[in-house]
């Protein structure tokens with residue numbers, strides 16, 4: 001009967017860690033010196049070799065291999081740091097097969113002023129926000145047929161949200177590519193609705209122009225047998241804002257890697273996530289915030305609930321504060337609520353700090369069981385056990401839902417969480 | 427008129443050293459309109475009695491009975507007991523993350539009454555009850571007991587007592603940790619509930635201070651898991667002066683050790 005135990009540090013000790021030589025802004029070159037990670041990141045920060053591509057092994061997040069070429073990534077063994085929690089058997093071949101199945105159909109609902117295009121691989125906007133950071137992402141890059149590009153023109157302030165509906169229709173392994181561009185000063189809300197049945201590796205590039213303000217919500221509500229691996233890379237311009245919200249509810253295996261890179265000073269990133277894993281589901285989220293520029297703010301908050309046998313969730317939160325990123329203010333937190341026996345929640349915050357001249361850096365990770373004492377208190381007030389359980393879960397996840405700031409999505413999610421809870425009752 | 431009847435109650439708990447008997451034959455009857463004070467040294471089993479009445483799973487009843495108007499309380503689940511009209515104001519109220527007071531109070535009231543309260547009158551009732559207990563209005567939006575001070579938690583327990591209108595209230599050291607003003611405010615809350623004429627009270631306390639505000643008809647002295655003596659209000663005054671030494675001399679060494 002333990003309550004929610006919280007490990008939180010407002011970082012002090014790690015400030016002023018040795019700087020890393022040989023950094024570039026893209027973080028592609030490698031660091032010969034050891035870096036410091038958060039206390040829970042011990043195992044996660046062990047050095048490992050990428051073998052191909054750029055060469056030498058490195059423990060820093062910044063040193064991770066990035067390449068457009070699939071051949072640069074060695075085949076996966078499952079022991080690699082970034083794959084150690086993922087059951088490769090359940091990837092549906094996304095890491096090794098040719099992804100030539102039909103990708104989920106894309107339908108975009110958007111106001112007139114928004115440009116929606118289907119473009120070829122050679123379009124200049126493809127590759128504008130990211131380079132694949134792992135083999136599954138590179139495999140999608142090697143195989144996608146065409147890309148959907150959604151552009152919110154400079155200065156547009158959209159009240160109406162943009163929906164990008166991606167609907168799968170089968171289990172043939174496929175590749176998808178989406179590019180979202182919020183041009184300078186634009187303000188918009190974009191929702192990626194992932195629905196239907198699919199086995200898909202997806203790359204989403206998100207360009208937030210200078211002083212733009214973009215909210216991007218990615219909803220994963222696939223069928224129970226679907227497999228979805230999605231690399232979502234956000235490039236944040238000068239004094240621009242991104243709110244990136246991941247919501248993973250449906251799918252056999254969902255693995256999302258949202259990466260935020262500050263390309264110019266003064267940016268602000270809020271990276272939120274909510275997941276609810278039922279029996280047998282594997283829901284994995286790996287966030288990376290790359291403070292490559294001074295005076296940027298980032299706040300990462302992921303909350304997850306787990307219920308049922310072999311429900312497994314993973315959150316790994318990497319934050320890198322580079323030497324030049326003075327004035328950074330960053331915080332990341334993951335909280336999990338375990339509702340039944342037989343669930344597993346992995347939670348690993350990793351903080352690397354290369355300059356002492358920051359406003360703040362902290363992280364927290366807490367995994368609590370829905371506690372017998374909580375239950376007793378609520379039941380002693382006449383509330384039946386199942387109602388008590390729902391009350392607590394709703395409350396727990398509501399913190400994220402209310403941060404989304406889009407009422408129609410908030411309502412939708414409240415209903416979706418209710419459905420998850422009902423599913424767990426029988 | 428209701429009756430809560432406890433007969434020859436024996437209760438044990440599982441400890442690392444094995445099963446330990448804590449209540450060793452408690453017999454006590456409380457009727458609507460009555461107030462019973464239970465006093466006794468630390469570790470004598472007062473909270474155990476309170477938690478057993480409420481049905482906390484840690485406590486195992488090995489023999490004896492608890493009935494409410496003849497109904498077997500021990501056969502009821504925790505929530506059924508509350509719906510049957512039993513209320514425990516806890517010595518250490520639990521913080522429940524993620525659930526606002528407003529949501530919690532409405533959910534509990536709905537469960538107890540078997541139907542949702544009419545929104546408008548309910549909101550007004552909650553507001554008024556909070557004001558009378560000098561609980562700040564913004565507590566309604568905070569999570570249940572989260573970050574509340576010791577005294578604030580106790581007020582919130584009494585707030586629930588007033589709103590849920592139980593047949594019997596067990597108050598486990600509701601007076602501990604209260605400043606003088608709070609003690610008065612909280613006592614008034616209990617007296618208001620009692621004055622409605624449909625409630626009996628079991629008041630566990632260490633101090634006669636609260637008995638200046640809440641007047642018990644009966645005082646029971648709890649020692650080593652049993653009632654060692656019963657009397658009227660004058661017994662409380664004597665305890666204040668003499669302490670528990672008189673009882674402890676005859677009690678088992680376990681009690682000595684636990685003080």
Ligand SMILES: Nc1ncnc2c1ncn2[C@@H]1O[C@H](COP(=O)(O)OP(=O)(O)OP(=O)(O)O)[C@@H](O)[C@H]1O
Nearest residue numbers: 439440441448467468469470471472473474475684
């Ligand atoms: N989980 C436990 N493990 C071991 N002993 C326990 C446990 N819970 C209760 N006890 C013991 O049971 C006895 C009765 O405890 P109880 O809390 O009922 O006493 P109390 O009369 O309420 O004391 P106080 O006046 O300090 O509140 C004590 O000796 C206590 O140590």
Ligand SMILES: [Mg+2]
Nearest residue numbers: 472473474517
């Ligand atoms: Mg006690």
